[in-house]
Every structure is written in C-alpha cells, then in structure tokens.
Amino acid sequence: MAASTTEIATKELDQRIGITTDGSQFLTFNLGDEFYGVDILRVQEIKGYTAVTKIPNTPAHIKGVVNLRGTIVPIIELRTLFNLPIIEYTPFTVIIVVVVRDKVMGLVVDSVSDVLNIDAKEIQVPPKFGAKVDVTFISGIGKFSDKLVALLDIDRLLMDGEVPEGGGLSAAQSSTSGTT
C-alpha cells in the first residue's frame, strides 16, 4: 500500500511541477502541524504502530524495540526527541522503518503525508531557533510551494542509537529531550 501511494504521489507531483532536475525525493510526515521529510532512499517500509518493548535505561525518545519479521528493531519516538508534547496514538500513527548502513530503525510519527521532490536549491541550512527547539537532527529546511519541510538527518539519528549509554552524544541528547 505504501508503495502505491508513493507511486501516485510521485506521479501527481511530476504532473504538477514537471520532473525535477537535481532535487531528491523525500517522504514527508506530520508531527502535529509541522512537516518533516526523510530521504526516500532511506525508507525501507511503513508499518502500522505495534506495541513496543521498552529497553531499560535508555533515553526517553528510544521507545523500545519491536519484532520486525524476526529481527529486533529499535523504535524512536520523534515527538519526544523533538520536545513535542506526547499525544494519544491514532489509527494514523505509523512507524517509518529506515535503513542506514545496514542498521534498521523505526520512527514513530503522527501520520505520513506525501512524497515530494525538493530541489536542492530550495533546501536551506536549518536556522538556529534558539534553545527551545532542538535542531540537532535537522539537516536542512526544504521549501515546497508554501510548505516548509524540516529534513531529518537520519545518520545523526542512527548514531544516537549506536552510542552506548553514557556516551557523550546520547547524554547530551537525553538532557535536551528528557524534559517532556
């Protein structure tokens, strides 16, 4: 199903703006009113939300692990990571399964929305929002018509998952994300 929506979305997009030249494709999703994007090449699949097993003594944004066809996959709650309020899960809540360097992880998001072609020219470095919003995991801000899309830095996310407990990076992040 994910593939077909992706296809349709891509087609519509191509029809609307014509084939882009040096852009790349992003799967966009919602967290509250905000749009985020993740490089489509990193996305392995989208699956419905299933119960996770909490991993003891890990930062709050690491929600736990799930069984994905026999392998153990860690799940990251992006709302927690981005200091957004926790909401009740809805039928639209999904896990985006991403792959980076042979490692697989899942991201819990409110809902997936679209696949967008975003021209590299339209991507800007993330502005410093000040202390309130954490931009550690944002690689850039993409513009698509009137929408602003925060593009995720998947490698950073994954590195965070890899750094063992007590490691510098994860300690720093758990302090930024642990306030919720």
Next chain:
Amino acid sequence: MHDGTRTPGFRMSNDFAQFQDAFFEEAGEHLAVVEEGLLELEQHPEDVELLNKIFRSAHSIKGTSGMFGFTDIAQFTHKLETLLDLLRNGQRVVTPQVADLLLRSTDCLKSLMEAAKSGSAIDAETVQRLTSELVVSQGVGLGVLGIEKTKVSGLNSVSPTGRSRVYSISWSPPAWLLQRGLDPLQFFKELHNLGTLSQVAMDTSKLPDLGAMDPEICYLSWTIQLETNKDRKAIEAVFEFVIEDSILQIEDMTVSNSESHVAKASPQHDTQSREVETGDGLPKPLGEILVESGVVSRETLDQALAQQKKVGQILVEQHVVTPQQVEQALQKQRQQESAAQSKKTDTASIRVDTAKIDKLINLVGELVITQSMLSDLGSRFEMQQLPVLLERMVELERHTREIQERVMSIRMVPIGAAFARFPRLVRDLSTKAGKKIQLVLSGEETELDKTVIESIGDPLTHLVRNSADHGLETPEERLDNNKPEVGTIRLNAFHEGGTICITVADDGRGLNRDKILAKALTQGLISESDKPTDDQIWPLIFKPGFSTAEKVTDISGRGVGMDVVKRNIESLGGTVSIKTVKEKGTTFTLKLPLTLAIIDGMTVRIGREAYIVPLLSILESIQPKREAMKTVVGKGELINVRGTFLSMVRLYEVFNLQSEFTDPAKSILLILETEGERVAVMVDEILGQQQVVIKSMEQNFHKVEGIAGATILGDGTVGFILDVRGILEIARRGEAMAV
C-alpha cells in the same frame, strides 16, 4: 528419469568451482589426519598402516586440489606424497629429521591452503625451501627431467591439421578386450566421430572352431580406412585404453611415401608416458626448466627475474599512463582483493549426512500436513471440535520441537576437531621450553555447536600454552619434588546438564598465591588492608595485563591472554573457573552452552514486563523472610540464604520499571550464579520455563547493560534476556555507591 534426455556436456563449462568450499573443508580434515598421523608416527615409526593412512590423505589433497587449479598445493603435496610413498615402501625410514620435515611441510601446506582460500599471497620462500628439502630427502637427483623432455618432442610427428587426410588403420585388439568392458563397436563409433569411415574390413582368420571358442575372447582384427582432418594423435587417442596392448598401425595414405608409424607396446612408448607424468604432472615455469636442463644457472635466472618489471611500471615509462593512474588502479585492485578476501572468509559450511536431511524433509512434510489440517479446521471451526484442535496443536508442537532438535543437531560436531591441534602444539611447546610433557585427551566425541567449537580454539590454545609454560615444572624440578619427570596436561570434554564442560588440567606446581598477591598489589588491584580469600585471588589472573611470569617467553607470559581467554569464553555465554592446589596442579574449567542460538530460559515478570533468565545461571528461587534481610553500609542490601549473605538486586530498580512489589518478602528472589559469584535478584513472579532463540540487540542497536540479548515471545513481542554478569556488576557498583 526426467533428465535422461539431456545431452551429455550440456551447460558443462568448468562448473567444479562451486565445490571449492567443500574441497577446503575436506582438505582441512585431511590435513588434520596427516598432522595427527605424523605425530603418532614419531612414536611408532614402523607403523605401515599409519603411513598408508597419511599417504592417502596427502594423495587425496593432491588429486582434488588439482581439480580446482591450485597448482601450488598440488605441486607441493606431490613432493610430500613422494616422500611418504618412499617411507611406506620402506625405501626410506622415518627418522626424527624426516618426521620434523614432514610436519613442517604440513604447516606449509596449511598456509598454502589458507592462501588459496583467501586469495592472499603465498610464502614462496618457505615453499621453495621445503620443496627442495623434500626432494633432497627423497635422495633423487635433479636434472633428469630436461633430458627426457627433449627425447619426446621428436617422437610424435604430428600431421598438419586442417587438411583432410586418409589413414589406413590396422588394429588387432588384445584378446581380453571384451573382458574389460570394451566393445569394438565403440571404437568404430569414436573413429566415425573423427571423420568418414570408408572401409572396414574384418579379419576372422584367427577365429577357432566353434567348439574351441571362448566367447569372452576377442579373436578378430580389423583394417579401417578413415578420412579425417584430425591428426594422428586424435586417432591414437581413440585407442588410448588399449594402445599398449594392441597391434596398431596407422598409415597416412595421403602422402605416398610416408613412413608408417607403428605404435605398440614398446619401451619407447613407456618413456613417452612417463615423461608426461613425471615431476608434478604440471607444467613448470620456463625459467625452472631452463635451470634444470642446465641452460642457465640459478643465479642468472634470479637476476633475470629481478629485472622483470611490473606492468604499471612499463606503462608509465612508455608514457601511456601517469603514476597516479597506476596508483589509483592498484588501490582499486587492493580494495577488490580485500573485498574478495572478506567475502571468501565469510562463507562457512557444514557437511551433513544426507540421512539427516532426509529425515528433516520428512518432518517438514509432516509439519505441512499438520498445518493444512489446522487451517482446514480453522476455516470452519465449531466448538465441539475443540478436542481435535487441541490434539492437532500437540502434534504441531511435537513436530516443531523435533525439527528444532534435528536442525540443531546438524550444527553439532564432535569437539575432537578442536582438540586435534594440541598434540602438535604440546610437542612444539615441550621442545621449546625444554620440558617433558605428555598430553592426554579424552571426551573427543562430545558434541557441541560448530560455532562454539570454532570460537574455543584460541582460548583453549592459550590455556594449554599457559599450562605448559607456567604450570608444569622442568624435569629436574619435578624430580626434586618427587614427581614423575614427565608432566601431564589433560584435556577433557563432557556434558553436564545442558552445558558442556572442557577442562585443561596440569599436574604442575599450582598457582602461586604470594606472587599473584604481590602482582595485584603493585597493579593496584587490591590494597594492603585486603585479606582476600583463595577464591578471590585466583580470578585475578584474568585481569588485563596480569602476568606473573618472571621472564617473558615467546610461549606465553606476555601479559595478554588470560583476560582474552575469559572475555572470549564469556562472549560465548560461558564461564571459566580455576581450581589449583600447590604442588599438585591447576585445572581450568570452561563451561559453555551447547549452542549459541538457543537457550533454556526462565521467564519472569516485573510489573508488566517479561524477562528471560538463562536457566544455566539459576541456582534456586526463594521467597525470603523479612528477618533474612539486612542493609549493611558499604555493602547495600544483603540477604541471608542458609547462612551466607548475598547481595540483593532489585531488578525493577536496575531497569527502572514499575514493579508490582517493592517488598522483597512479597516477591520472589532468584539466586543466580556466574563465575563462582552469587547474587539474589528480585522479581515479581516466575511465569515458566521455555527455550528461546537468542536475537542480537547489537544488530540494529547497541549493547544494553544488564541485557544479554533479545528474543521473540509467544505473542510476537520482544522479550529481553538477562545478562547475569552485567547484573552482578551493577550490584557491585551499588555496593560502592552505598558507602
């Protein structure tokens, strides 16, 4: 048979490459046989049966390696085999020097095999040196080859190919033709494949009277005219198997005055065959032939070879490419090499008895039947069918378990393979250390998982080295202490419960308590005020950088090793323990799980979470009385279990969970043990016992303290497997914090 219609030769390029892995595995086994046999041969130099066995293995390696184009291996093994042949024929005797040479050659063969496997470079110098040593030991002069070679070229005058020629072939086959499964018709068919048979005349003059005739004897001979564009060799090849016993004349009729070539059993012919097969049966490099035939000297050849330039160098000199381009290309080549290497080393295979697989296929068949019956039942289920359903479920469980067991048994191999290296090792160690050591192996047939076997080789080697170097005394010292001059190292393997125990025991001097204490003090591992017990002292030798050897030898005592042993064994989910008695000896005991993939676990509940505790580490479970507990400053919470105070770990605190009980008197305490240390772990409830498949947490995440791995529970969710070691460490830290 449905494939009976396939044409012979159909899609038959060199497809043997796919058997390469099987070859390496088999060759490894043969090498082990050779090595083991050679060690035994040192004790029994007269044992011809043993020599035969060694010879057969070497021979097998030679034959099979050639099939894959591993000429280095085939050539070298051929030399080894030749010497072995002389030994088994009694033409040479097994002296210690010969045995030593054979052992070193086996080592060399091993490294050649490794090189072939990984595609890495060979140690050409060693190969060359051993080759000449082997040749010298055979007492066979060099240089015979070249002379024979020249003799041959003149023997076979080959007709120019391409043009059609007419040959007259007259053939009187040997009388036994039919008795060896040969049919004259076959020969004509083969000849027919070469060209046109214009005339076949049968000579029946030698046929005896019907009464005197033996139907199994061939009395006939033939004259055949063949028009072909193939040369004489091709015709001779048709008669390959009988040429030496036939009277065969092949006359080229195209050229009127051509001399007729007569080929029959003759000494000349023998020379030809021998030439083809002398030496290695493999072509030599040009330079070698030139040296052997005396055309150039070895020095001249070496000089010439030294002048040989690399392709890249030549191209740079000709300004075809830049040095940078060459460097880039070389880099790429290296990358490909290393990629190829890592790929090669990754493939591991197990040879499995076909009977095991057949049984498995049957079981899977039954499983499929049960499954289809179940889905049939499920599609139109009514409540009164419940007993049927339950019965099917039982069947399903039985089949699943049986399949699991059989699949696991495929991975089980006898530990003997891991022990095989030690006779050689101990022999070398005893020579080096100037000690007399006897090695006693037992329990070689004990089976355990192949991966475990592969991983315990190094730790075991280190323990054996340690025993030989530190444990055992010199013969003089032993005699002074009223001990037999020859020290003994015993390796034993046996099953104990669900685990396998491997012991490495020596009858040496035992661990030196004072030395270890002194070393631990200087390293700051203990303080002056500590009064450690023996059981606390011995494990100190497993600390990194800990070595009490007075002088560093090249055998052990480099201060690395014992800690690595411990780490390796623990990473396999096993434990190492030490028993030592002064002047009596030391025993190291390794306890390992039978397999790495599955463990027996106890499922426990803490709040709403389920955790799996390895059954191996559970000593007992108790419901503590309130008065058995006390809190000691600096020691944290303790629990009195029949007179011994153990630290208590509240799992819900360690893992930050919401538990049902916070009062130990209401909950369950599991007494866990690892490496001789005990700890009491508090949980809400014991849910039951089950086998679980271990899944890696590190694959997609990282190691989590206190958790050894994950598994998938019956409901499809993930459960964690407790890391008892980790829990112990957490408990220890708790003590430190409670100061």
Next chain:
Amino acid sequence: MSKTALIVDDSPTMRQMVAFTLTNAGFTVFEAEHGKDAVSKVAGGPKMDIVVTDLNMPEMDGIELIKELRKLSAFKFTPILMLTTESALEKKQAGKEAGATGWIMKPFNPDVLLKTIAKVLPA
C-alpha cells in the same frame, strides 16, 4: 531409463563433482566411499552402466574393487574407469590387469570426464 553410474571415491568433494557432472548428463548416480562400500552397494542391487573409481582408498582400494567387480556376473562386461593421479605406470598397469576398462587422469574437467565415459559406454 536413464543410464546408471557408480562412483567410488573416499573424497566426498571428488564424489560430488563426478556425481554432479554425471547427473547433469542424465545419469542416475550411485555413490560409494570405498571398495567395500561399493561391493556391498551393488551386490544384488541395480545394474550399473558404468563404474568410475578412485584407486587410493581405505578399506578396499580401487584395484581390489575392480577385481571383485569382475567376479560378479553383472559386472563382467561393465566399463570401469579408474580415477588416477599416479605418476608411475604400475598403478595403471595393475588396474588394467585387474580388469579396468580405462582411466581418467586427475585433474580433469567435466568435458574430459564425459568424453572419456562416452568412449567406453556401451552403445
């Protein structure tokens, strides 16, 4: 009916390779580890169209096997090929005297194997 072949070699790799080649060429292949194994497998069993045997084997070597097979009426005229690497002629000669039909020199490739078999296989 496809042709039947008996392969006798103590090296499983070698056996596999020969069996693989012959199976692909349409043979029904029977395997034995050594002479004794081979004799027990063919005694009263299926008739073979061809036998391919190694010479150096434990229990019963190839030469002995050939002698044993030739004693059986079912194998009196069956082509038997020896797999050999022997540099010396005496093994080949001993094989022939025992009743071997022909030989294949190791190393060989599938083509050589099939061609040699075609040479001796009864039409």
